[in-house]
Amino acid sequence: MNNKEKLRKAGLRPTKQRMIIADILLGGINRHFTAENLQNEINSSGKSMSIATIYNCLKKFRNCGLIKQVESSKDTAIFDTNINQHHHFLNEDTGELIDIENDAVNLRKLPEIPQGYLNNGVEVLIKIKKQI
Amino acid sequence: MNNKEKLRKAGLRPTKQRMIIADILLGGINRHFTAENLQNEINSSGKSMSIATIYNCLKKFRNCGLIKQVESSKDTAIFDTNINQHHHFLNEDTGELIDIENDAVNLRKLPEIPQGYLNNGVEVLIKIKKQI
DNA sequence: CAAGTAGTTTAGAACGATTTTAAAGTAAAA
DNA sequence: TTTTACTTTAAAATCGTTCTAAACTACTTG
Numbered sequence: 001m002n003n004k005e006k007l008r009k010a011g012l013r014p015t016k017q018r019m020i021i022a023d024i025l026l027g028g029i030n031r032h033f034t035a036e037n038l039q040n041e042i043n044s045s046g047k048s049m050s051i052a053t054i055y056n057c058l059k060k061f062r063n064c065g066l067i068k069q070v071e072s073s074k075d076t077a078i079f080d081t082n083i084n085q086h087h088h089f090l091n092e093d094t095g096e097l098i099d100i101e102n103d104a105v106n107l108r109k110l111p112e113i114p115q116g117y118l119n120n121g122v123e124v125l126i127k128i129k130k131q132i
Numbered sequence: 133m134n135n136k137e138k139l140r141k142a143g144l145r146p147t148k149q150r151m152i153i154a155d156i157l158l159g160g161i162n163r164h165f166t167a168e169n170l171q172n173e174i175n176s177s178g179k180s181m182s183i184a185t186i187y188n189c190l191k192k193f194r195n196c197g198l199i200k201q202v203e204s205s206k207d208t209a210i211f212d213t214n215i216n217q218h219h220h221f222l223n224e225d226t227g228e229l230i231d232i233e234n235d236a237v238n239l240r241k242l243p244e245i246p247q248g249y250l251n252n253g254v255e256v257l258i259k260i261k262k263q264i
Numbered sequence: 265c266a267a268g269t270a271g272t273t274t275a276g277a278a279c280g281a282t283t284t285t286a287a288a289g290t291a292a293a294a
Numbered sequence: 295t296t297t298t299a300c301t302t303t304a305a306a307a308t309c310g311t312t313c314t315a316a317a318c319t320a321c322t323t324g
Contacts, residue, residue, distance in 0.1 A: 025213050026213070029213075030212070030213045030214040030231065031212075031213055032210055032211065032212050032229050033210070033211055033213075034210060034211070035211075058211055062211065065215060066215070067211050067212060067213055067215065068211065068212045068213075068214065068215050069210070069211050069212070070210040070211065070212050070220065070229060077166065077167065077190075077201055077202075078164055078165070078166060078201070078202040079164070079165055079166070079167075079190055079194065079199050079200065079201050079202065080162070080163075080164050080199060080200045080201070080202050081157050081158070081161075081162045081163055081165075081199050081200075082162040082200065083197060083198070083199060083200050088202065089243075089245075089246065091249075092252055097164050097202060098246070099162065100243050101243075104241070104242075104243035105239065105241060105242060105243065106239070106240040106241035107237065107238070107239060107240070107256070108238040108239070108240040109236070109237060109238035110236075110237060110258065111221075111232050111233075111236035111237065111258075113221075113258070113260055114221065114230070114260065116262060116263050117223070117260040117261060117262055117263060118260060118261055118262075118263050119258060119259075119260060120224055120259040120260055120261045121258075121259045122256065122257070122258050122259070123256070123257045123259070124239070124254065124255070124256050124257075125254070125255045125256075125257065126242065126243075126245070126251060126253075126254050127251075127252040127253045127254070127255070128245055128246065128249040128250060128251060128252055129249060129250055129252045130248060130249055130250075131248050131249060131250050
């Protein structure tokens with residue numbers, strides 16, 4: 001399926017701008033990126049796009065499941081008085097966090113930590129949303 | 133141990149402002165909060181504190197391990213073209229994310245999802261840092 | 265205790281990421 | 295076509311956070 005069809009299938013009009021972004025992102029090679037990364041990439045290919053359009057576009061793509069947004073990376077720092085290793089439910093409807101006791105989660109298998117690095121804590125985030 | 137001693141032990145001068153915050157946070161009841169939450173609470177007790185001081189203070193408390201900061205909540209949204217459930221290493225020195233295949237992690241036990249809610253995805257974040 | 269000094273607080277400015285605004289442009293439907 | 299709804303844009307606005315530089319305060323040393 002080509003990118004135009006992917007956009008159509010997702011319910012998005014395949015505009016010129018969305019196609020540029022789809023061509024960069026949906027080629028099958030996975031990557032992490034920010035809105036600014038993407039703008040730089042677009043600029044260095046001789047094209048240009050308003051940063052507002054890039055944000056609009058990424059939000060639409062995310063809402064359609066074409067891409068993901070890593071973690072609940074809100075722009076507000078949330079602090080926690082619980083300094084023991086523990087985990088969280090994230091209520092995606094409200095942004096509220098609920099503690100999960102460490103021993104309510106059992107990680108049987110973890111990947112190897114890359115060479116030269118130390119494990120500095122494991123956080124499990126279970127995203128939940130209201131049943132409809 | 134009282135809060136003054138806790139601050140001393142953490143290597144922090146027990147200033148008036150730090151004591152106000154310690155009295156709110158270190159009473160033993162765990163909670164999540166933002167800098168703004170805390171300022172509102174301070175204000176409504178008739179006291180006041182500069183937002184810069186609150187941020188300074190929370191950063192010091194966090195660096196001393198008196199409180200935690202939830203997730204790597206940077207203020208930049210990171211997107212991911214990998215829409216399958218998977219996990220990440222977070223390089224805390226650089227902010228870089230590295231994918232972990234879903235089947236490299238095995239969650240033996242998960243807590244019950246709260247009544248009326250649906251599990252909308254589980255993300256495991258393994259924080260790593262350079263060995264020194 | 266006095267004086268020095270190193271760390272802390274503050275208001276306000278600055279910053280960086282993101283969102284809003286409102287006007288012009290474009291895709292799809294009728 | 296013409297219409298209608300959606301999209302893009304530059305620029306302004308907003309929001310959380312950090313910086314600046316001056317005033318202040320806790321601790322140290324004499």
